[in-house]
Amino acid sequence: MKDFFKYLTPSEEDINWGLYLNVAGKSTAPSNKTYPSKEHPTGYYFDYRKGRTLPEFQINYITEGQGSYENKNEQKIIKTGSLIIVRNDQWHRYRPNIRSGWTENYIGFNGKLAAHFLEINKVLQGESVIFCGIHEELIDTYYKIFTLVQEEKPGFQQIASGLIIKMIGYIVAFQKQKLFTGKSIEKSIEHAKFHIRENVEKSIDIEKLANELNIGYSYFRKMFKTYTGLSPHQYCLDLKIMRAKELLLTSNQSIKEIAYQLGFESIHYFSRFFKQKTGLSPSELRKSL
Numbered sequence: 001m002k003d004f005f006k007y008l009t010p011s012e013e014d015i016n017w018g019l020y021l022n023v024a025g026k027s028t029a030p031s032n033k034t035y036p037s038k039e040h041p042t043g044y045y046f047d048y049r050k051g052r053t054l055p056e057f058q059i060n061y062i063t064e065g066q067g068s069y070e071n072k073n074e075q076k077i078i079k080t081g082s083l084i085i086v087r088n089d090q091w092h093r094y095r096p097n098i099r100s101g102w103t104e105n106y107i108g109f110n111g112k113l114a115a116h117f118l119e120i121n122k123v124l125q126g127e128s129v130i131f132c133g134i135h136e137e138l139i140d141t142y143y144k145i146f147t148l149v150q151e152e153k154p155g156f157q158q159i160a161s162g163l164i165i166k167m168i169g170y171i172v173a174f175q176k177q178k179l180f181t182g183k184s185i186e187k188s189i190e191h192a193k194f195h196i197r198e199n200v201e202k203s204i205d206i207e208k209l210a211n212e213l214n215i216g217y218s219y220f221r222k223m224f225k226t227y228t229g230l231s232p233h234q235y236c237l238d239l240k241i242m243r244a245k246e247l248l249l250t251s252n253q254s255i256k257e258i259a260y261q262l263g264f265e266s267i268h269y270f271s272r273f274f275k276q277k278t279g280l281s282p283s284e285l286r287k288s289l
Contacts, residue, residue, distance in 0.1 A: 001026055001143055001146060002026075003025075003026050003027050003028055004025055004026060004150070005023065005024070005025025005026075005027065005040070006023065006024060006025065006149050006150065007022065007023045007041060007044075008021055008022055008023065008024075008152075010022065011157075014157040014158075015111065017111070017157065017158055017161060018111045018113040018161070019109060019110075019111040019112075019113040019114055019161035019164060019165070020109060020110060020111050020157050020160075020161060021107060021108070021109050021149065021157060021160050021161075021164075022056050022108045022109060022110060023044070023106070023107070023108040024106070024107045024108070024145055024149045025105075025106055025146075026103070026104070026105050026106075026142075026146065027103070027106075028064075028101070028103045029065075029096045029101045029102055029103075029104070030101045031096075031097075031098065031099055031100055031101040032098060032099075032101075033101065035048070035095045036095075044108075046093065048093050048095050050093075051070070051091055051092060051093035052091070052092065052093065053089055053090065053091045053092075054086060054088070054089075054090075054108065055088060055089065056088060056108045056110040056114075057085075057086060057087055057088055057109055057110060057114045057115075057118055058084070058085070058086040058106055058107065058108045058109075059083060059084070059085055059086075059106065059107055059167065059168075059171075060083070060084040060104050060106040061082075061083050061084075061104065061105040061106070061138060061139075061142060062078055062079070062080060062081070062082045062083075062084070062102050062103070062104055063080065063081070063103050063104075063105060063139065064080055064101075064102055064103035065080060065096050065097065065100040065101050065103060066078055066079045066080060066096070066100050066102065067094060067095050067096035067100075068094060068095065068097075069084055069092065069093075069129050070092065070093050070094070071091060071092040071128055072090075072091055074128065076128065076129040078094065078102070078129065079131065080102075080134070081131055081132060081133040081134050082129055082130065082131050082132075083129070083130045083131075083132060083171060084129055085118065085124065085127060085128055085129070085130065086128075087118060087119065087128075088110070088114070088115070092128075105139070105142040107142070107145060107164065107167075109161075111161075113161075113165075117165065117168045118168070121168075121172065123172045123175050123176060124168070124171065124172060124175070127175075130171060130174075130175065132174040132175075135170070135174070137170050138167065138170055138171075141163050141166055141167045141170070142167075144163055145160050145163050145164070148160050148163075176226065176227070179223075179226060179227075180223075180227060185215070185223050186227070188213045188215055189223065189224050189227045189228070191213065192209055192210075192213065192220075192224065192232065193228070195209060196209075196235060196236050197239060200236070200239045200240055200262070201243065201261055201263070202263060203263040204236055204263075206221075206233055206236070209232075220232070237273070237277075238277070240262045240263070240264075241274060241277045244259075244270075244274060245278070245285065247261075248282055248285050248286050249286070249289065255267060255270075255271070255282045255283060258270075258282070259271075259282075270282070
């Protein structure tokens with residue numbers, strides 16, 4: 001895709017949607033050239049010596065070259081495959097290496113959901129530069145946003161907002177995977193997940209399972225939750241609820257039989273937990289048929 005940039009004027013409807021684009025573009029900064037280009041409007045163009053503060057969030061993906069980034073708290077080296085995350089009202093500055101230049105793909109966006117995904121999210125919280133390498137999924141998402149912006153068909157802001165969330169989802173996933181790629185703990189967690197799923201109708205001793213995998217329980221629990229988003233115990237209970245729903249809808253077993261079959265201590269605990277997770281009691285789910 002050729003270099004371009006486009007600044008947008010979101011409507012009140014776009015703003016009320018919760019996430020909207022302000023700018024999108026792709027730019028190749030050649031070596032030995034002044035950066036940034038003076039073609040950008042006031043508010044976006046900046047003098048590197050002074051830096052800048054933006055009233056929006058930006059994600060800038062460097063797909064070629066290298067450079068540097070700085071905010072009030074840190075300085076970072078930028079290399080090919082780096083993502084620069086700029087937050088609302090955060091002073092910053094960045095530029096390519098004068099010898100290498102760089103190619104950047106960027107989007108600027110705002111809205112109440114932007115803060116939710118980039119400030120509250122524990123994986124990305126405080127992160128300003130993330131190295132994830134070159135990923136086709138990210139490049140494809142940028143290019144889809146660029147096409148929407150260039151065409152500006154009705155509803156393009158709403159579609160673009162979904163792609164921004166998708167992009168952030170990829171970034172979070174890449175960050176989580178870094179903790180496990182090439183490590184034995186990943187295989188152990190996959191084995192544990194399979195064991196729990198295969199024995200969902202039995203009483204599972206998670207600490208014993210960790211010992212059988214030669215992993216300390218505290219470490220196993222922590223890494224399992226990081227990997228799946230759930231503790232081993234919660235993961236097991238969620239699978240039991242899924243199995244309970246299946247039995248309630250497809251079998252003639254009583255609720256009491258299902259509760260005890262899945263290892264719940266009492267029908268009252270089972271019913272209360274089931275409603276907490278699904279919004280319906282077991283009997284209400286069955287009657288809904």
